[in-house]
Amino acid sequence: GAGVSQSPSNKVTEKGKDVELRCDPISGHTALYWYRQRLGQGLEFLIYFQGNSAPDKSGLPSDRFSAERTGESVSTLTIQRTQQEDSAVYLCASSLQGARSYNEQFFGPGTRLTVL
Amino acid sequence: KNQVEQSPQSLIILEGKNCTLQCNYTVSPFSNLRWYKQDTGRGPVSLTIMTFSENTKSNGRYTATLDADTKQSSLHITASQLSDSASYICVVSAPGAGSYQLTFGKGTKLSVIP
Numbered sequence A: 001g002a003g004v005s006q007s008p009s010n011k012v013t014e015k016g017k018d019v020e021l022r023c024d025p026i027s028g029h030t031a032l033y034w035y036r037q038r039l040g041q042g043l044e045f046l047i048y049f050q051g052n053s054a055p056d057k058s059g060l061p062s063d064r065f066s067a068e069r070t071g072e073s074v075s076t077l078t079i080q081r082t083q084q085e086d087s088a089v090y091l092c093a094s095s096l097q098g099a100r101s102y103n104e105q106f107f108g109p110g111t112r113l114t115v116l
Numbered sequence B: 001k002n003q004v005e006q007s008p009q010s011l012i013i014l015e016g017k018n019c020t021l022q023c024n025y026t027v028s029p030f031s032n033l034r035w036y037k038q039d040t041g042r043g044p045v046s047l048t049i050m051t052f053s054e055n056t057k058s059n060g061r062y063t064a065t066l067d068a069d070t071k072q073s074s075l076h077i078t079a080s081q082l083s084d085s086a087s088y089i090c091v092v093s094a095p096g097a098g099s100y101q102l103t104f105g106k107g108t109k110l111s112v113i114p
Helices: none
Strands: A005-007 A010-013 A019-024 A031-037 A044-050 A065-069 A075-079 A088-095 A111-115 B004-007 B010-014 B019-025 B032-038 B045-051 B056-059 B062-067 B072-077 B086-093 B108-113
Touching: A005 A088, A010 A019, A019 A088, A019 A111, A031 A075, A044 A065, A044 A075, A075 A088, B004 B086, B010 B019, B019 B032, B019 B086, B019 B108, B032 B062, B032 B072, B045 B056, B045 B062, B045 B072, B072 B086
Parallel strands: A010 A111, B010 B108
Antiparallel strands: A005 A019, A019 A075, A031 A044, A031 A088, A065 A075, A088 A111, B004 B019, B019 B072, B032 B045, B032 B086, B056 B062, B062 B072, B086 B108
16 A cells, blocks of 8 residues: 555453554555554654664563564554553554654554553 | 643634644754644644754645744644644654654644634
8 A cells, every 4th residue: 555554443452451553664664663642642652663773662661562573564563461551542654764854754544542 | 851842732713714833842952843734533644844944834725934043833724624623743853863753742633613
C-alpha cells in the first residue's frame, strides 16, 4: 500500500494478557517509530529503528514493552502483562532517513488498545 | 524539560470563518517546528514544517508563522470548511543525532460547524 498500515485497528484485552501490535511502514523507508497517545495527551516517543542500527529504546515505559523490526520492513510492538494504564492509541510512523529531523514522518492510523 | 504548549485546548467556529491556533515551546536548541492535522481515528498528517530561519509557510488555506526569538508559532486557517474539524498538533524538534525524537503538543481540537 501507499501508506503506513497498522493492525489490528482496535484491540480489547484483559489485564495481565500479552498483546502484539503490527506496523507495516512505507516501502523504502529506513526509519520506523512507535508512539503512544493517551487520551488528551501529546504523542509519547517509545522506540526508533533506523536500518540495521541498534534501536533507540529510551522511550519504552517499562520492561513489559518491547519491539522488533525485521530488516527495513514490518515491526511489532509487544506489551506483556498488560495493565489498565497501557490503554492508549499506539501509532507507528516511518520516514526516509530518521537522523535528519526534517524528514517527514508518515503516520499510520494507529491501534486503539483497551485493557479491561 | 522540553515542552510544547498549545492554546486553546478546543475551539468551535462557524464554517467559512477564520481562526488562529497558538503554540509556545521551550525546546532549545531548536531545529524545526511542524504542524500536523489529526482527524479522529487517524494518524497525524503533516501540514507545514519550518526551520528556525523561516517566518511563515503556507499550505493552501493553512498558514503557519514562527517567531524563534519568542519561541511562538501560530497556525492560521482561512475560510474554514467542515473537513477542517480535527486536532491540530504542534511538534518541535531539536538538532543533532537525537533529532528524530520530536516533542508533541497536546493539540487543539477544532470543530467547524455549519
